[in-house]
Amino acid sequence: MWLLTALLLWVPVGGQVEPTKAVITLQPPWVSVLQDEKVTLLCEGPQQSGDNSTQWFLNGTAIQTSTSRYSITAASINDSGEYRCQTGLSMPSDPVQLDIHRDWLLLQASSRVFTEGKPLTLRCHAWKNKLVYNMLFYQNGKTFKFSPWNSELTIQKTNMSHNGIYHCSGMGRHRYTSAGVSVTVKGLQSSTPVWFNILFYLSVGVIFLVNTVLCITIHKELQRKKKWNLEISLTSDYRKKVNSYLQKDRNLEEEVKCLEQEEQPQERVHQKNPEGEQ
Ligand SMILES: *[C@@H]1O[C@H](CO)[C@@H](O)[C@H](O)[C@H]1NC(C)=O
Ligand SMILES: *[C@@H]1O[C@H](CO)[C@@H](O)[C@H](O)[C@H]1NC(C)=O
């Protein structure tokens, strides 16, 4: 029971103590790029002294790079996938999904999955940075922004209403339309179930309390029983011993008396003929 409590108490504490996750940032920040474009992944995390190497993983397989920067100079379809990184003293980072596209127009997002409150930047990007204008941004098929020249837009404080599939269109030689990109905004409540934590700590507290009370009562009970047993054994032993002592004493007394009674004539006998017995 105590071990269980100790374990329960240890687990959340251990959870807080565990090493921090490494973090991947993209430069430029887009999680999707067009073929032959340049993108750099940066890994940040606590390092061991004397060893600043970084491990990179693509789709779970280690890649031959040990620097904190992983540069892709001309992205190919084979660079698509799920990237993770890990530094000496960090946990592996959350994955970053990088997609390489072949298209005329691409809607780029700074992130695909994030928690509400975080900013989201979208960019309507043309192949080889060709000029496009009169851009339209769509969320779930509905236009929500017209932008004559600026290909970027930022939502500073996102909320659940920003969930959805985004795409854009822009005028070049004719109107081009991008593919859709799914953006998931996670609610704070669902990502960090505060009630669960509260419940967890509360139950641990209650278990601890119950344990303490139980332990104290058991301890007291045991001590009482021990005392009682001891008393019983003591008293009975004592009585027995006293009795036996008394008995012995009585016996002794009797013996002494007998001896005394016996001794006198014996002594007299002894005195009478001391060599007689030897
Ligand atoms: C580690 O850091 C040193 C100095 O800061 C640098 O010269 C070296 O290239 C780094 N090594 C790696 C693997 O990043
Ligand atoms: C991508 O990988 C496949 C094998 O996995 C290979 O055949 C192909 O040449 C690669 N393409 C590029 C552009 O590296």
Ligand SMILES: *[C@@H]1O[C@H](CO)[C@@H](O)[C@H](O)[C@H]1NC(C)=O
């Ligand atoms: C990684 O997995 C994705 C699918 O999730 C796949 O499209 C991509 O080609 C894979 N990349 C490599 C390098 O295996």
Ligand SMILES: *[C@@H]1O[C@H](CO)[C@@H](O)[C@H](O)[C@H]1NC(C)=O
């Ligand atoms: C979400 O944010 C938009 C502005 O970006 C705001 O108009 C809307 O009221 C917000 N919705 C909620 C539920 O907070």
